[in-house]
Amino acid sequence: METGSESNLASLEKKDFGKALCIITGASKGFGRCLAQEMSTLLKPGSVLILVARSADKLRELETILSSQRDGLVIRCVVADLGQNDAVESVLSEARKTSSSDINSLFLFNNAASLGDVSRHVRSFTDVNEVNEYLSMNVSSALCLTAGILQLFPADVGLHRCVVNVSSLCALQPFPSWVLYCTGKAARNMMFRVLAKEECDLRVLNYAPGPLETDMQVYARTNTADEGLRTSMAAMHSEGRLLTCEVSVGKLIKVLLKDDYESGAHLDFYDL
Template sequence: MESNVISHASGAVSNDFGRALCVITGASKGFGRCLAKQIAALLSPGSALVLVARSGDKLRELQTDLAASDAGKKGLVIRCVTADLAQKEAVEETMKAAKQTNHLDIDRLILINNAASLGDVSRFAVSFTDPTETSSYLAFNVSSALSLTASLMDAFPKRPGLRRYVVNVSSLAALKPIPSWVLYCTGKAARDMMFRVLAAEEPELRVLNYAPGPLDTDMHLQARTDSGDLAVQSSMRDSHTQGQVLTCEESGTKLLKLLLEDNFTSGGHLDFYDV
């Protein structure tokens, strides 16, 4: 991670996030797992990480890795929540873990809404005749992000000295229709607008829709293998073969740089290639 000494709007100068509470969803693998490791290195002693995912084993592996790293030696509090965010109980469990850090005198609250699924990309829009299937997808990919964000902002309200950040891990699919990706495009577009509204309603919040670019993850493998639209499948496969996909570390570095610099327009959509 490159060093960034930044003058924030508040006038403070910092090369890290100070004493912070950071909540990351979808943290067990891929981009979320990478972000957890990267951001841990930028937290001051006594900070807390709440890591949320459906895979408990992978979360515990990550927790062990972080505890053994330089970040762990700083006394970083790491809490894992194994849960499916499509369920109300999962949001409640995440909030319980976050509230356990209420005793910390934090400088920053950072929520990274990373959890998402591609959905069934083998089919086209006209095949989704069952509303239960669509509702289930949207519960995990859209509703849960709103519920968790609202709950966390309510539990940690604005106060002098606290800067609050909400990141929505977005996609080009929020802006561009991609054949056979109707669920994914719909979910990403809905999330972008949801967080644009949040930014308009809460001007004190720093809200960012960040599209990390094409990442070399399990989701990219699914896209280039299962996409029903053969042109999309071929394009995804070619981008991977030709080395045009990004590592999670590359994109994560750019996201954290954006947060440290804190110069983005709140509620805006920024792609990896835009900055």
């Protein structure tokens, strides 16, 4: 006999996100790439998927894969470094090609992020330009892109709007020698909490995907200045405790399909 939880899960698996405009930053690899692949299977024909990343080759490769798997899905690639002034406008320009009357769902995934220099401690960051460059990429661009998209697609009857910030435990806890990353993640969390308070009709989620086996994790466990943190990350890798992007994305998708979280909440992979 099917249990209640199994029945609920089955119903979730039958759902989709309708005809949507879905924008994913940092889509060329890791969590963002996996997210694009999973979201593409849950969008109805006529939906538009905008993929944003710095690597043109990896974006085109992903576009080819998704196009071969999904008929009726419009895929647009934006090759842009979100730390640059014109990058946000490039994404908005592609989004303008879709009318709100042509969709019933809007999803913006603010996934793009960089780790920053984790080989140093706070006292070494005396270069204002270096810090500003990091914050431009990891904080300012997310704010300006989100604001621009919400202006293009204001609240409207029948339009489901959702903004997801790919967050981290570092938004809540200090990690020694990770001052830039922790600062950026904490700022983004608060940014989207404020947004949830201001836009009551908007669905806003801060999702921390857990420790993922990605290129960023490899860099972190190799270059982190703090010995204790570096050792801890190396142990997680050697003991097989890192998560795959597929597993973490799968949990995020279920949260979005169920859609019963408190808007503005910070949800961690291990909380779900």
